[in-house]
Amino acid sequence: xxxxxAAEEVGGKLYILGGGWSFLxxxxxxxxxxxxxxxxxxxxxxxESHTIxxxxxxxxxxxxxxxxxxxxxxxxxxxxxxxGIKPGTDLDxxxxxxxxxxxxxxxxxxxxxxxxxxxxxxxxxxxEAVE
Numbered sequence: 071x072x073x074x075x076a077a078e079e080v081g082g083k084l085y086i087l088g089g090g091w092s093f094l095x096x097x098x099x100x101x102x103x104x105x106x107x108x109x110x111x112x113x114x115x116x117x118e119s120h121t122i123x124x125x126x127x128x129x130x131x132x133x134x135x136x137x138x139x140x141x142x143x144x145x146x147x148x149x150x151x152x153x154g155i156k157p158g159t160d161l162d163x164x165x166x167x168x169x170x171x172x173x174x175x176x177x178x179x180x181x182x183x184x185x186x187x188x189x190x191x192x193x194x195x196x197x198e199a200v201e
Contacts, residue, residue, distance in 0.1 A: 073089070107164065111149045179191050
């Protein structure tokens, strides 16, 4: 899972702009960000439904809320086995989750869960404005 300015998934590939950052220098300013995610689905878990959930926490582990709602995205996905693939091969499942957020200065972490299990964490900080 990579934190970036923007990303797209096209044809099974991730196209990433401004990827890999961990600091924002604009507290309280609406900012576009995206999570670029590539999941390697094990062969034995293909052809079945899975859930994905990304949610934003403070670095103290508290859920971040905007207008009373938690900052998160979730859904289901299923990856089928293409013809001719070698049995046992992991299959790629790329996703992009875009967000527009205005966050106060502080520490945050994106957590990714697949089928209820935490699989990735991406921390970042929003720095105080320098005048």
